[in-house]
Amino acid sequence: MFQATGIHGPVLGSLGSLVLDIVLLSVVFWTLLSSTKRRTTDILLFVSIIAAVSLLRVAMTPLPNIQPVTVAALLVGAQLGAKRGVSFAILVTMISNFIIGNGIWTLYQALGWSLVAIVGANAKLVISGQLNFKRLFLLSVFSAFLFDLVVSLSIIDGSTGLQQFIIYLVNGIPYDLMHALGNLTLAAWFGSWFSNVLQHQPTLEEIEISVVEGYVIESQ
Amino acid sequence: MRYGAFALFILIFLSSLPNVSAQGQPSTIQGLDLDWEYDFGEAYISTKPLIANNTLFVRTSISSQNSNPAGIYAFDLDGELMWSKANVNSTFNDMSPIAYVEQGQGDCGAWPDMLLVGWSDGTVEALHPGTGSVFWHEETEAVTWGITGSMLVDLDQLIVPTRKGLTNYCLSNGSANFEVQTGLGWRNGVSKLGDEYFLGDEAGILWRVNKDGNLSSHFLDIGKIRHAPLVVGDMLLVHGQGLTESKIALVDPTDFSIEIISNSGPSPGIPIESNGIIITTDSHFVKMFDCSTICQFVDQSSFVSNGESSLVFDDMIMLPRNTVEGGWGIFSVNGSSELSFSELFTTQYDWYGTAGPEYQIVAGREILAIGNDNGNLQVFTSPNHETSIEKSIETSYIYQILTFILFIFIATSGIQFLRENYKSAFKYFLVILVILSTFAFNDIASFWSSYISEINNETQSQESLWDENWPDEWLGTQIVIFEFDNQTLTSGGHLNFDNALELTYKAAEELTVTVEDSDTSIGKYVESFNGVRGEGWIFSVDGSEAMISAEYAEINSDSIVHWKIV
Numbered sequence: 001m002f003q004a005t006g007i008h009g010p011v012l013g014s015l016g017s018l019v020l021d022i023v024l025l026s027v028v029f030w031t032l033l034s035s036t037k038r039r040t041t042d043i044l045l046f047v048s049i050i051a052a053v054s055l056l057r058v059a060m061t062p063l064p065n066i067q068p069v070t071v072a073a074l075l076v077g078a079q080l081g082a083k084r085g086v087s088f089a090i091l092v093t094m095i096s097n098f099i100i101g102n103g104i105w106t107l108y109q110a111l112g113w114s115l116v117a118i119v120g121a122n123a124k125l126v127i128s129g130q131l132n133f134k135r136l137f138l139l140s141v142f143s144a145f146l147f148d149l150v151v152s153l154s155i156i157d158g159s160t161g162l163q164q165f166i167i168y169l170v171n172g173i174p175y176d177l178m179h180a181l182g183n184l185t186l187a188a189w190f191g192s193w194f195s196n197v198l199q200h201q202p203t204l205e206e207i208e209i210s211v212v213e214g215y216v217i218e219s220q
Numbered sequence: 221m222r223y224g225a226f227a228l229f230i231l232i233f234l235s236s237l238p239n240v241s242a243q244g245q246p247s248t249i250q251g252l253d254l255d256w257e258y259d260f261g262e263a264y265i266s267t268k269p270l271i272a273n274n275t276l277f278v279r280t281s282i283s284s285q286n287s288n289p290a291g292i293y294a295f296d297l298d299g300e301l302m303w304s305k306a307n308v309n310s311t312f313n314d315m316s317p318i319a320y321v322e323q324g325q326g327d328c329g330a331w332p333d334m335l336l337v338g339w340s341d342g343t344v345e346a347l348h349p350g351t352g353s354v355f356w357h358e359e360t361e362a363v364t365w366g367i368t369g370s371m372l373v374d375l376d377q378l379i380v381p382t383r384k385g386l387t388n389y390c391l392s393n394g395s396a397n398f399e400v401q402t403g404l405g406w407r408n409g410v411s412k413l414g415d416e417y418f419l420g421d422e423a424g425i426l427w428r429v430n431k432d433g434n435l436s437s438h439f440l441d442i443g444k445i446r447h448a449p450l451v452v453g454d455m456l457l458v459h460g461q462g463l464t465e466s467k468i469a470l471v472d473p474t475d476f477s478i479e480i481i482s483n484s485g486p487s488p489g490i491p492i493e494s495n496g497i498i499i500t501t502d503s504h505f506v507k508m509f510d511c512s513t514i515c516q517f518v519d520q521s522s523f524v525s526n527g528e529s530s531l532v533f534d535d536m537i538m539l540p541r542n543t544v545e546g547g548w549g550i551f552s553v554n555g556s557s558e559l560s561f562s563e564l565f566t567t568q569y570d571w572y573g574t575a576g577p578e579y580q581i582v583a584g585r586e587i588l589a590i591g592n593d594n595g596n597l598q599v600f601t602s603p604n605h606e607t608s609i610e611k612s613i614e615t616s617y618i619y620q621i622l623t624f625i626l627f628i629f630i631a632t633s634g635i636q637f638l639r640e641n642y643k644s645a646f647k648y649f650l651v652i653l654v655i656l657s658t659f660a661f662n663d664i665a666s667f668w669s670s671y672i673s674e675i676n677n678e679t680q681s682q683e684s685l686w687d688e689n690w691p692d693e694w695l696g697t698q699i700v701i702f703e704f705d706n707q708t709l710t711s712g713g714h715l716n717f718d719n720a721l722e723l724t725y726k727a728a729e730e731l732t733v734t735v736e737d738s739d740t741s742i743g744k745y746v747e748s749f750n751g752v753r754g755e756g757w758i759f760s761v762d763g764s765e766a767m768i769s770a771e772y773a774e775i776n777s778d779s780i781v782h783w784k785i786v
Binding site: 061062063064065066100101103167168170171172173174175178181182184185188189 | 651745
């Protein structure tokens with residue numbers, strides 16, 4: 001739905017961009033903030049995934065509303081939890097928009113994919129290390145509409161009435177369907193593989209256990 | 221199961237082969253294939269179609285009391301009807317050939333590209349070729365019928381043979397320079413030799429009108445003169461119509477002295493000339509004369525044709541057979557020594573006909589348009605013209621590779637399904653859907669947006685958005701407005717653009733406005749005009765703010781695209 005207008009929201013000036021970047025990075029910092037020590041390899045892998053998904057998003061720009069970030073956010077949320085899912089969503093949005101184009105829409109996109117990551121984190125997509133494909137497919141379709149709805153909110157200002165907003169949403173239905181179809185396809189083809197990659201990343205629970213164990217060993 | 225999968229693969233493979241047999245035998249004429257056709261219903265096509273500026277214009281005539289009104293139809297060269305215009309006041313026999321004049325300037329003023337039409341109710345109209353809207357129109361006297369002969373464009377003037385005379389109009393605004401009375405005319409086209417105009421009448425009188433509207437005449441005594449005298453060097457060739465026969469005469473325009481060069485059959489058609497070769501037609505013969513030095517009869521062939529003839533395929537003559545069986549005679553002109561019948565081309569719509577075929581080569585593509593009194597237009601085109609060859613070579617490889625990949629996925633999906641490996645089949649099926657949706661997305665998004673816009677009835681007419689400061693020539697055309705903070709630039713008079721982005725590029729080019737755009741997943745996004753970004757650019761089409769990318773925003777022939785900086 002968003003960008004279906006062929007226009008974005010207002011392009012931000014340098015000060016606006018700076019404020020937006022600070023706000024988003026603050027959220028990332030907060031979500032990644034942890035008293036636990038992490039392995040460099042884990043951090044490198046996480047950064048690599050963010051970079052790869054960002055580049056993939058840029059590369060897939062010519063395809064009509066096929067958004068690899070949505071499924072990735074869903075799985076990152078499911079495997080690594082809501083906080084890192086949110087940080088993943090924000091960083092991917094910021095990095096890819098540096099190339100695609102930055103503006104107020106970055107905020108809404110980051111919010112949309114963060115919500116998708118939170119949904120993924122709470123949807124029990126991975127149980128005992130196994131990906132529940134049926135649930136993944138359903139959420140892939142749902143998250144397409146969720147993301148598009150959130151981003152569509154960006155057009156609301158003082159001059160936009162409810163009827164106009166609904167017309168705007170209805171206009172975007174082909175884009176939503178394309179997004180959902182793209183999600184479904186990416187989930188079917190790469191869902192399992194991507195989930196396995198993410199399993200190499202320790203969950204918060206695993207990190208906590210390792211920290212506790214380390215503390216116990218050191219104190220003995 | 222494997223046999224089933226193999227059979228499915230073969231089936232899919234075979235379905236990808238060109239389906240020649242299913243298409244049936246195409247109609248062809250001299251290597252041209254039937255491209256498209258149009259049924260005008262109960263109407264005649266009595267004068268030849270006209271191709272100009274990538275548009276095919278056709279005029280129809282009333283055929284009976286209950287028939288459709290006479291009209292003008294404009295098609296793009298692929299057969300899409302662009303506009304049509306009816307004249308309910310028209311009487312029978314609208315057969316004055318339509319004429320196209322390109323924009324120009326003269327003593328009378330400037331004029332845009334125009335389609336000129338003379339109607340049987342005496343009306344003369346200058347129409348916008350892109351929309352059919354009227355630039356100007358004038359009335360002439362109709363006595364049973366009005367204008368039926370061919371008009372003549374002479375520099376900045378339009379010379380119109382009316383029912384009772386000749387009128388000279390300014391092309392720019394239709395104001396009359398002079399009007400003179402002659403005898404009653406029928407299909408009495410006008411021609412020009414030197415600085416004088418010539419036309420005949422039903423009484424057999426040849427009229428001479430000079431640039432100031434002064435008149436002189438002479439009775440030729442060769443029957444009715446029902447066509448524009450044909451200019452042959454410094455002489456005029458007139459094919460006079462008697463009761464049972466006709467006379468072909470050369471007339472000296474200075475003293476009206478005549479020389480009969482041949483007697484022929486009744487009801488002569490309109491003679492044509494090419495490189496000194498004259499072709500005449502009537503109910504008995506097609507005749508050929510060599511007038512490169514002195515006019516002399518060369519050859520003839522039995523054929524019934526009483527209307528227009530056309531030069532086609534470089535060196536051939538094509539003319540309608542005016543009998544109930546109909547069809548089209550094609551003759552070869554071998555040098556200046558022989559007229560040989562080549563073939564009788566028949567169609568499923570054959571009947572009486574007087575309209576000549578229109579033949580042109582447009583961008584390397586041969587186009588032949590024919591129509592007769594059955595009211596059916598048929599358009600034949602060359603299947604492999606140069607530009608399409610280049611284009612198809614350029615693009616077909618990509619599409620063929622993608623199509624090949626698509627078929628592999630279809631086949632794999634089918635095989636996996638037959639092997640009861642449903643998960644795998646589903647995965648391949650999804651890819652197929654994505655590929656197909658990607659190909660079709662442009663059309664789907666455009667259609668959907670147009671549909672939503674239509675049911676919301678948001679758009680406004682051009683009249684309601686019209687700015688009085690815009691030139692009248694822009695009426696009925698596509699217009700683009702660029703509204704910057706401190707100035708507004710407007711470009712109009714554009715035709716035949718399908719979407720807002722294409723039109724915007726063209727307008728920007730004309731106004732030398734630079735455009736910066738980028739690809740997004742939902743289509744092209746315009747970043748800036750003339751380097752001005754503001755907080756983004758929004759656009760509206762016909763007053764309705766667009767909801768999709770300009771690339772997908774469909775526009776009409778008279779749409780106004782308005783870009784505003786945020």
